[in-house]
Amino acid sequence: MRVHSIKTAAAIMLLCLLVAVPAWADTAKILSAVDEAGTSCRDVSRKIWEWKEPGQKEFKSAGLLKEELRKLGYQVSGDLTVPADLVPGGVAKTAFRAEMKGKGPGPTVTVMLEYDALANGHACGHNLIATSGLLAAAGLAKVMKDTPGRVLVIGTPDEERGSLGGGKVALLEGGHFEGSDVVFITHPADRWSLDQRLLAMKRSLFTFRGKSAHAAAAPHKGVNALRGVLLTFNCVDSLREHLRQDIRIHGIVTKGGERVNVVPAEAQAEFATRALDTAAMEDAYGKVVNCARAAELGTAAQLEFKEPRVSLKSPIIVAPLITSLREQMKTLGVGDGQLKDFDELASSDLGVVGYAYPTANLWFKIAPEGTALHSDALREAASSDEGWKATVTAGKAVALSAYEMLTSPEKLKDVQSTFKEMKAKEGK
Ligand SMILES: [Zn+2]
Secondary structure (H helix, E strand, O other): OHHHHHHHHHHHHHHHHHHHHHHHHHHHHHHHHHHHHHHHHHHHHHHHHHHOOEOOOOHHHHHHHHHHHHHOOOEEEEEEEOOOOOOHHHEEEEEEEEEEEOOOOOOEEEEEEOOOEEOOEOOOOHHHHHHHHHHHHHHHHOOHHHOOOEEEEEEOOOOOOHHHOOOHHHHHHOOOOOOOOEEEEEEEEOOEEOOOOOOEEEEEEEEEEOEOOEOOOOHHHOEOHHHHHHHHHHHHHHHHHHOOOOOEEEEEEEEOOOOOOEOOOEEEEEEEEEEOOHHHHHHHHHHHHHHHHHHHHHHOOEEEOOOOOOOEOOOOOOHHHHHHHHHHHHHOOOOHHHEOOOOOOOOOOHHHHHHHOOEEEEEEEOOOOOOOOOOHHHHHHOOOHHHHHHHHHHHHHHHHHHHHHHHOHHHHHHHHHHHHHHHHOOOO
């Protein structure tokens, strides 16, 4: 009996090994393919860093990335069609889409690349976002002929001016993410982090029109447009007492009159409203607009206001997707103890993708803690050896997690149901 059960156990173990071997083998294949691509990707990273092309002008960077993806066997298309009111001409010339089909039908994993620079060069390290994604694409390319589904690589330009809608907002509206089951991106920083929080944001521009008059001789003949602006600010400030802690409303006066002895006939203020989730942001935004309307009523200065064309959403936080990345990072030597959330939060056009599809962003450490994004120090780190090592690790983690989503239907199902559930909970 005992002998028999040992035999059974051994048989089960052998069976488990046989079943598990392909996955192990593929993991090893992915990792070695990433390592093999390391030298050429580092060269790509250096070139993009040196070219430092700003948003909508990343022609050389996008061209080089497309060429590298073609060499890996991806079907690449550029000149993506997008709404003409977001990108002049309706063509995103520095965006691209690369696709690799696997063995038969299955899920679609999407990896986003960014490559736009700032006035002080690649001080946000987007050259490393591009190349960590390229490394992941190289790793996945090695196993797709035996893996169901497909890999999409989307080149998303113009992130830094994302609030204008030229980057991911335009590509999303153009339908270029369609079919994605899960989306990955990375970002260099002063730490390793899986903190997904970004603030949703909507801007509002209020113009008040009154009637000018001599401010001393005949003020009773005028309507003071500046009063409309001032009352809007006061009203917004009285709202703050009852707003959720994460909600930020900040405004500036863009026009406030020309001369002190003339009642201002035109005044204007711009506000930005932000919150940790999109529904709460929309709610607060509606209250800000009501403040301007109240100011119109109260001052008789006419309000001119138009809903903004573009707003930024905040990503839905999908715990099982974060867990997948966390587990892969552990196997690559980045343990939980090295992960650290951010104290300060901002907005990005990444949020619109993370609101539409289950998305994960992996922050990887290229500089000492406290190094600010957009600083010259971060720019230097984005071309350093240390920075490159972390980029390779990030590329590997994305490739492995993407592979897990392609090959584990239960995990992908968990990711998608969590995404839906969390989206329904917004604003509550
Ligand atoms: Zn950035």
